[in-house]
Amino acid sequence: MISVGQSLPAGEFTIFTTEGKQTLDTQALFAGKKVVLFAVPGAFTPTCSNAHLPGYVVKAGEFSAKDVDAIYCLSVNDAFVMKAWGEAQNAQAITMLADGDASWTRALGLEKETGSFGGVRAQRFALIAEDGLVTALNVEAPGKFEVSDADSLLALLG
Template sequence: MLKPTLSVGATLPDATLLTFGPEGPQEIQLRDRLQGRRVVLFAVPGAFTPTCDSAHLPSFIRTADALRAKGVDEIICLSVNDVHVMRYWGEVSGATAAGITMAADPAAEFTRAVGMDFSAPAAGMYDRSRRYAMLVEDGVVRILHIEEKRGVCEISGGETLLDAL
């Protein structure tokens, strides 16, 4: 596995992500979402995939209110999926109702820019994101938890990040 360029103290690059708004798909500029704010951003290898759907996303749904109580302005779930898949996953999982922003990085541009991309052809996954969670303050990574093993959510879950705040 390649060493990610993502690290504590790093300033995140700007990226155009997609989310589903009232009028349909809409672009969001990551820099604008991070400027002057405390944001939790966590990334999953794929919407509806086993660990992402049964452990990672649910951990942030459970901790969303507690994270906000600790001063987090926004919680963003990022995946290399299309915006429609992210919208539907947010709806059926309860993430949207919990106020989590479901953001698509459909061409993996942000994911590649921070060195968190991988492919696992045997699992049918190409150009996906590694699993991680971070606290970003004004665009700077302050806390970063990257899973070293695939298929587990041991250190990147909502409870672990909440404990680190």
């Protein structure tokens, strides 16, 4: 599993922008930026939709005030699902990253097998990275939502 002090692995993500569907790599997403990235097991699932993503949507301005350049939401879903979920949650301030084949999630070592729920998914976690280097990492215990929420990450930013 990735840890504090390590560089994020290379990878590509599919996102939707005003220009349509695009593929962005980790260099474009993380180089020269201070970012918060949080991962959810699945878009449109209860905790993810009722608490995890909404917390970051509501607190986006507070992250910006702490010099965070971008907030990324990662899920092992396809780009169309992530786009629809972001729209349904009014998450315009959040970049919705689709890791459709879980390759980047696996490269982080933060995948979990959910069986018939959906196969390989991301564990619930959040991290802070500066210029691609992990400066903080909070990984939830199975079935918990206590350390990857927006308030926990804001507290880490001081």
